[in-house]
Amino acid sequence: MDIENKTIWITGASSGIGMELCKQLAERGARIVLSARNQERLMEIAETLPGGRKQHWVVPLDLAEADKLITLVEAQLAEIGPVDILINNGGISQRSLFVDTDLAVYRKLMDVNYLGTVAMTKALLPAMIERQQGMVVSISSVAGKIGSKLRTGYSGSKYAVVGFMDCLRAETAHQGIQCLTVCPGSIKTNIAVNALNGSGQAQNKDDESIINGMPVEKCVQDIISAIIKGRDEIIVGKGISALAPTIKRFFPGLFNRISAGMEYR
């Protein structure tokens, strides 16, 4: 799908991959709807985009409140008009062992990463189907393809996104809708700093793997290239974080032994 003159709704637009998507897509002539919880930050980012606040919209929302999202998003459509691409990017990660993790943390990860994605799609997909054109992009993770320590809740929510997108693609393939699942490996953003510990607080520190990860600019270039080419699914990253799904697919026993032996953060 072309980017120029398209209206693109991006969640998680206040930081990391979402913020860089706003920048690179606006530079290609898209109108952006920026969503996340931090309204002030979204306004600052919208101001810096080509065309500024006149060309783009800021819609603050909390992905954890799936029940409210559909009404909230639908109410904006009269002003914004048809949305061509939805990018379900907003999310949070986890760094805690299963035995140390409260049930509430699992609920939060599912609410934000999975149900938030489902609710945004529920709000925006019907109009795309009516127009027989549109694209849903969901940012899952390599953790949605393989399991590693400290991520039982995060991986569960990201596997759920992969399954959701596979089914949605099958259901909408003949209605002019494209569904792209993006599975990033380690990308240099605030994801680890914001990741939840076992009691649901941000861990407030970075991980080695993220510090040494792929620059966010390159990750977003790869995502935009996949949007333009109409791909179904991509893995984005460098080194072991990008190779892991292939190793697991062809050598599952070996992969499971490596994963159990690795102190990967």
Ligand SMILES: NC(=O)c1ccc[n+]([C@@H]2O[C@H](COP(=O)([O-])OP(=O)(O)OC[C@H]3O[C@@H](n4cnc5c(N)ncnc54)[C@H](OP(=O)(O)O)[C@@H]3O)[C@@H](O)[C@H]2O)c1
């Ligand atoms: N970086 C990586 O290595 C990596 C790898 C695999 C997958 N991913 C996925 O990529 C996506 C973007 O993450 P990132 O790396 O850019 O991390 P980030 O810098 O921490 O950004 C996360 C974004 O999600 C938003 N968000 C978090 N909770 C939210 C909520 N309840 N409601 C609405 N928005 C919420 C945040 O905005 P507010 O705080 O303003 O709400 C922020 O804009 C996530 O889905 C993540 O799981 C990242």
